[in-house]
Amino acid sequence: KAGVTQTPRYLIKTRGQQVTLSCSPISGHRSVSWYQQTPGQGLQFLFEYFSETQRNKGNFPGRFSGRQFSNSRSEMNVSTLELGDSALYLCASSLPGTGVKNIQYFGAGTRLSVL
């Protein structure tokens, strides 16, 4: 089975631009979660999509948004980029289990640099 695929792997943008990141989950996984990882704050939860609906949302401004398609692929968008948005953005997929069955499988991430 192919793992979680994130594209692109690296991205350089300038302040004020917007960016779209893509995530293809493991086949059969319907839940996709997005995280931001920085050296200072660590791994922080952005949002989760399940069956094309946002199920959970972290504490990030509205500039961060996402969506999920009928094939479970997901995209996240960041508008009006700020320098502080420079980070590794990780996507994780999981089966529609609950609690301890909520094992997340992570992609390798997209490294976003905002200049």
Add this chain to the structure above:
Amino acid sequence: TQLLEQSPQFLSIQEGENLTVYCNSSSVFSSLQWYRQEPGEGPVLLVTVVTGGEVKKLKRLTFQFGDARKDSSLHITAAQPGDTGLYLCAALIGGSQGNLIFGKGTKLSVKP
């Protein structure tokens, strides 16, 4: 406020040494997970602990969940360079359909 506090933040040791890293919280969790993240990769699940006082072993790695389910530890025996990476603990919040929160991690470097 960080719900999960990990210590130490950084650890640099020689091959063959033993080490313990900690994950502490003032909150009670139904379960706790440990992940390892290598440079250029996403985190990979190592183990999930569920029961207070539970001990799980994965080769040279021993994981323990505190009796009160507020803390956990990871002990590595005879560390090897392949153990190098960022060790993250994570807990599920918001009920069974909630989301994972992560500690900031312990960055381990094992020198040959």
